[in-house]
Amino acid sequence: MKATALAHPNIALVKYWGKRDEALILPHQSSLSLTLSPLSVTTTVEFGASHDQVELNGHTAKGSERDRVLRLLEAVKAMAGKALGPAKVVSRGDFPMAAGLASSAAGFAALAVAGRAAAGLPAEPRAASILARMGSGSACRSVQGGFCEWQRGERPDGEDSFAVQRFDAAHWPDVRMVVAILDRGEKEVKSRDGMKHTVETSPYYPAWVQDAEQEIAHAREHIARHDLEALGELCERNAWRMHATALAANPPLCYLNSATLALIQHLREQRKKGMPVWFTLDAGPNPVLLTDAAHEVAAEALARACGAVDVVRCVPGGDAVLKAEH
Numbered sequence: 001m002k003a004t005a006l007a008h009p010n011i012a013l014v015k016y017w018g019k020r021d022e023a024l025i026l027p028h029q030s031s032l033s034l035t036l037s038p039l040s041v042t043t044t045v046e047f048g049a050s051h052d053q054v055e056l057n058g059h060t061a062k063g064s065e066r067d068r069v070l071r072l073l074e075a076v077k078a079m080a081g082k083a084l085g086p087a088k089v090v091s092r093g094d095f096p097m098a099a100g101l102a103s104s105a106a107g108f109a110a111l112a113v114a115g116r117a118a119a120g121l122p123a124e125p126r127a128a129s130i131l132a133r134m135g136s137g138s139a140c141r142s143v144q145g146g147f148c149e150w151q152r153g154e155r156p157d158g159e160d161s162f163a164v165q166r167f168d169a170a171h172w173p174d175v176r177m178v179v180a181i182l183d184r185g186e187k188e189v190k191s192r193d194g195m196k197h198t199v200e201t202s203p204y205y206p207a208w209v210q211d212a213e214q215e216i217a218h219a220r221e222h223i224a225r226h227d228l229e230a231l232g233e234l235c236e237r238n239a240w241r242m243h244a245t246a247l248a249a250n251p252p253l254c255y256l257n258s259a260t261l262a263l264i265q266h267l268r269e270q271r272k273k274g275m276p277v278w279f280t281l282d283a284g285p286n287p288v289l290l291t292d293a294a295h296e297v298a299a300e301a302l303a304r305a306c307g308a309v310d311v312v313r314c315v316p317g318g319d320a321v322l323k324a325e326h
């Protein structure tokens, strides 16, 4: 009735931006990401508690945050097909919010894996990925390590919308992602609201969907061949296209700031001098740099020279795992 799981966050190389079903969290297009170590979230689920309790990073969760967790566990209970009683959930990330990467992907992946185990359900990446997706879309890509592809699926019930692992963490041990924190502030428009607004008002949205879907196969080829330059170029153009789609919304959504642009400019100059470094950018001002092991220290120095207040160097991460209970 009790289980603990650890999961890593992930960074999308081909981004997810926009839902075709808000309730089930079904995307308009597929996406592809790399799971990141050493950052992680550890979550314990215990059924049979006196009442539902959700503790996230030492705080009692309330409102929609709490509802999202409990809704996922209701789906677990339905799958188990037995009365499991109220749930106690304790979740803690080893990276501060200041890391710039949302902890929700790792958190919901760990919750799905721990929730299934606590309910006596077998370890099944596909089922765990579908569950994690219902908490937060990008979480479905954190159930497994390495390079994972969230297939949009076709079915209205979402049973074919989950992430599959294309290459495990050992496929490309030399690849590095360097998170550059330029701004620790909360973003003004959350991803969930920003993508909805983009779907509803951006005239570029259909082109975004078509392009992103096509890029998946290209990304897969570049990863298979360990072609950092081709993957870097793809990663940058996909990030630009996601931001261009959001910028074309009405009113426009701009997640970049002047420090973001300055870093991107500097990175281009370093690349001209022969440094293999590219960027991606989520719904916020903090770029994540793609490079290799030989250049991760130089990539960190580049980020700090551009005003990064914190830098986290990441390597490919592994699967979400269950931990022994004591």
Ligand code: 2P0
Residues within 6 Å of the ligand: 011, 012, 014, 015, 016, 017, 025, 031, 102, 104, 135, 136, 137, 138, 139, 191, 192, 281, 282, 283
């Ligand atoms: C991604 N992002 O592919 C994209 C790129 C942000 C930019 O997935 O509403 O927290 O819970 O499904 O997964 C962030 O959005 O949104 C995200 P919901 P989520 O990583």
